[in-house]
Amino acid sequence: MIQSTQPIKALLKIWETERLITPLDRHFALEMAQIHKTKLHEAELAPLTEQDNHLLSELFLLICALLSRQLSQQHTCLPIHHIVLDNPMQEPVSSCQILSSHSEIIEVLAKFNGISAPNLEQVTSPSTPIILDNGDLYLQRYHQFETQVASYLTQLADAEVSVQPAQNSTHISADISTDISAISSTLDMLFPQSDEMAATHFDWQKISTATAFTKRLAVITGGPGTGKTTTVTKLLFLLTQQAEMTIRLVAPTGKAAARLSESIKASKLRLKQELAPFADKIDLSSLSRVPEEASTLHRLLGVIPNSPKFRHHKDNPLRLDLLVVDEASMVDLPMMHKLLSALPAHARLILLGDQDQLASVEAGAVLADICAGLKQQETRTNASDAKWQMRYSSDYAGYLSKLSGFDLSPFISPSPKIGDSLCMLMHSHRFKGDAGIGQLAAAVNNSDKDRIMQVWQTGYAELLWIEHLKTNAGNSGLDALLTQAVSHYRQYLEMAKDSSKGAAEIIDCYNEFRLLCAMRAGEYGVDGINQGVTAALKQAKLISADTEFYLGRPVIIQSNDYNLGLFNGDIGLILPDSLPDALNKPVSGNLAEDGNKMTQPVRLMAHFIQADGSILKVLPARLPSHDTCFAMTVHKSQGSEFANVALVLPIWPSLAQKQLLTKELVYTAITRAKKHFTCLGSQAVFEHASLQATQRSSGLARRLWG
Numbered sequence: 182m183i184q185s186t187q188p189i190k191a192l193l194k195i196w197e198t199e200r201l202i203t204p205l206d207r208h209f210a211l212e213m214a215q216i217h218k219t220k221l222h223e224a225e226l227a228p229l230t231e232q233d234n235h236l237l238s239e240l241f242l243l244i245c246a247l248l249s250r251q252l253s254q255q256h257t258c259l260p261i262h263h264i265v266l267d268n269p270m271q272e273p274v275s276s277c278q279i280l281s282s283h284s285e286i287i288e289v290l291a292k293f294n295g296i297s298a299p300n301l302e303q304v305t306s307p308s309t310p311i312i313l314d315n316g317d318l319y320l321q322r323y324h325q326f327e328t329q330v331a332s333y334l335t336q337l338a339d340a341e342v343s344v345q346p347a348q349n350s351t352h353i354s355a356d357i358s359t360d361i362s363a364i365s366s367t368l369d370m371l372f373p374q375s376d377e378m379a380a381t382h383f384d385w386q387k388i389s390t391a392t393a394f395t396k397r398l399a400v401i402t403g404g405p406g407t408g409k410t411t412t413v414t415k416l417l418f419l420l421t422q423q424a425e426m427t428i429r430l431v432a433p434t435g436k437a438a439a440r441l442s443e444s445i446k447a448s449k450l451r452l453k454q455e456l457a458p459f460a461d462k463i464d465l466s467s468l469s470r471v472p473e474e475a476s477t478l479h480r481l482l483g484v485i486p487n488s489p490k491f492r493h494h495k496d497n498p499l500r501l502d503l504l505v506v507d508e509a510s511m512v513d514l515p516m517m518h519k520l521l522s523a524l525p526a527h528a529r530l531i532l533l534g535d536q537d538q539l540a541s542v543e544a545g546a547v548l549a550d551i552c553a554g555l556k557q558q559e560t561r562t563n564a565s566d567a568k569w570q571m572r573y574s575s576d577y578a579g580y581l582s583k584l585s586g587f588d589l590s591p592f593i594s595p596s597p598k599i600g601d602s603l604c605m606l607m608h609s610h611r612f613k614g615d616a617g618i619g620q621l622a623a624a625v626n627n628s629d630k631d632r633i634m635q636v637w638q639t640g641y642a643e644l645l646w647i648e649h650l651k652t653n654a655g656n657s658g659l660d661a662l663l664t665q666a667v668s669h670y671r672q673y674l675e676m677a678k679d680s681s682k683g684a685a686e687i688i689d690c691y692n693e694f695r696l697l698c699a700m701r702a703g704e705y706g707v708d709g710i711n712q713g714v715t716a717a718l719k720q721a722k723l724i725s726a727d728t729e730f731y732l733g734r735p736v737i738i739q740s741n742d743y744n745l746g747l748f749n750g751d752i753g754l755i756l757p758d759s760l761p762d763a764l765n766k767p768v769s770g771n772l773a774e775d776g777n778k779m780t781q782p783v784r785l786m787a788h789f790i791q792a793d794g795s796i797l798k799v800l801p802a803r804l805p806s807h808d809t810c811f812a813m814t815v816h817k818s819q820g821s822e823f824a825n826v827a828l829v830l831p832i833w834p835s836l837a838q839k840q841l842l843t844k845e846l847v848y849t850a851i852t853r854a855k856k857h858f859t860c861l862g863s864q865a866v867f868e869h870a871s872l873q874a875t876q877r878s879s880g881l882a883r884r885l886w887g
């Protein structure tokens with residue numbers, strides 16, 4: 182059954198030393214094997230031979246280690262076909278191969294009492310630590326997350342829409358979905374003929390609004406600038422006209438929440454102007470009831486210090502009627518589970534996001550899985566070359582056609598599943614026509630190798646390619662990038678020395694440019710690039726860098742500190758305490774601790790812009806764990822945008838690094854740029870990354886789409 186170069190226990194130790202698995206993976210496996218010494222389910226009558234028993238122990242140990250490794254690589258399960266007839270670690274010296282067939286393995290595992298195989302109808306998981314479901318092995322907790330998330334989403338998608346009063350609220354219940362002609366004419370005012378329509382023949386923004394208006398669950402996805410915020414603002418306006426509702430806006434990070442607030446504010450202003458000609462037909466006053474303030478998911482759910490649990494959960498649901506979650510691609514499976522569990526029974530949910538972006542930092546690819554059913558796999562050469570196709574039920578397509586005025590019958594599907602709740606915006610209003618950033622993002626997203634080359638060779642003013650040119654004297658490509666970084670960062674660093682500038686203005690200027698790296702470690706990772714930029718800025722006499730907290734040092738927070746109000750991913754600048762716009766703002770931290778207060782001419786504080794635009798100042802010594810942030814990972818940049826972005830790809834990536842270089846990573850980096858995108862790399866590595874799609878093992882798409 183298993184052919185390995187040494188016993189699995191010894192093999193795990195070698196794999197740990199070779200960093201193929203983590204110490205946690207090995208310890209987890211040993212512990213599991215210890216607790217669940219190979220016992221059979223009681224129903225199994227025939228005892229195992231000693232040899233079978235040994236093989237089963239070996240197999241269980243191996244599976245536990247590989248399953249733990251899968252989770253740390255953000256998969257939610259371990260498909261058996263990944264290990265059968267395959268060398269699980271693909272290492273020549275310390276290898277192991279499973280020789281049995283897929284079905285033999287399943288048969289053996291199903292007998293073992295540490296593993297159970299629920300029938301497909303079963304929603305709640307059995308109590309064994311490992312679950313074997315449809316050929317995939319799960320840790321029990323993740324199986325529960327996945328089955329319950331699928332069940333919540335399916336129930337929401339199927340539920341009838343109505344507005345019920347929120348718990349403890351005095352709102353009046355109202356049925357809002359009856360008057361088709363009135364809603365339809367309001368939709369016509371909200372969505373006059375647009376260039377979206379000219380491009381696609383359908384106004385998907387209008388259709389999305391009609392969908393979200395009539396469904397308890399709406400998932401509105403699309404790339405940057407496709408109008409997700411515009412659409413949701415119009416929807417909220419429409420809903421607030423109909424009934425009084427408690428609406429909450431959230432995003433996974435503070436940065437993304439602040440950006441959502443800004444976008445909604447801007448969108449409301451535009452809508453007010455657009456609707457001015459209809460002021461006699463439409464009540465514009467309800468626009469003021471469309472909320473602007475967004476918070477983080479953590480804040481919404483109510484963090485309990487030092488506990489993984491939140492204040493709001495199934496038994497203490499959130500008090501809201503409608504929840505809008507932006508940047509939903511960043512929401513991992515456990516978090517989505519917590520969120521859906523805490524939704525009150527009557528509430529509506531709108532998920533906004535870009536399904537093509539990097540999946541969440543933790544396990545799962547929930548948004549991509551939700552959208553997976555709309556992907557039409559082509560039988561062409563490239564599996565990732567897929568088109569999107571709506572999937573409506575016949576009844577709903579008819580209803581939506583009446584509301585929106587577009588004939589949606591071409592999109593009727595015999596098995597729509599949750600398709601009625603999905604909306605896809607495909608026309609970017611930000612990257613118009615032949616703009617280079619949009620072209621490159623689309624080519625990478627389609628893994629279109631020839632088109633990628635063509636776009637780079639066109640010589641767009643918005644795009645700059647810098648080739649790694651490594652010689653004994655150094656890497657002139659890297660030098661060129663550092664020169665670019667110095668020229669961008671010069672402006673904010675000079676502003677920081679000018680006492681007339683406000684902190685917000687300086688931070689805005691710093692945010693004009695960002696270096697993004699694929700990984701943290703190494704010369705071309707965040708660590709190496711931060712060191713390179715720091716040295717270059719020091720040489721240019723823009724920073725002193727003699728002390729830890731020098732004037733102008735950008736810091737990125739690496740953990741949450743609820744007392745200070747700082748969260749993982751928050752970015753601030755070390756600036757003088759006495760800047761004009763921060764003078765009378767509350768100061769975090771204990772001033773008495775700063776013994777040099779009276780003697781130092783300029784006291785430096787870390788300055789952070791808050792979601793409401795105010796400045797939070799924190800004594801540098803009080804900062805939770807943090808790093809310098811001239812460069813940051815692409816992962817951490819999700820939910821942010823910068824006028825100018827420079828992506829750094831490694832010159833000779835290791836095998837492990839190669840796995841991280843995916844088209845989602847490159848696409849996310851490119852789409853962070855509003856005006857200009859630079860890439861330091863080599864053609865081979867850029868191509869490798871652009872052609873490699875993220876594969877996350879998960880059963881959620883199957884559960885949702887069958």
Ligand SMILES: Nc1ncnc2c1ncn2[C@@H]1O[C@H](COP(=O)(O)OP(=O)(O)OP(=O)(O)O)[C@@H](O)[C@H]1O
Pocket residue numbers: 375376377386403404405406407408409410411412444448451610611
């Ligand atoms: N139908 C439209 N016609 C013309 N311009 C539009 C349309 N929809 C959106 N826009 C413009 O496109 C820009 C981006 O819109 P919006 O912020 O709604 O997109 P988004 O998908 O939310 O973007 P992001 O990915 O940044 O969150 C805005 O300037 C908006 O005014």
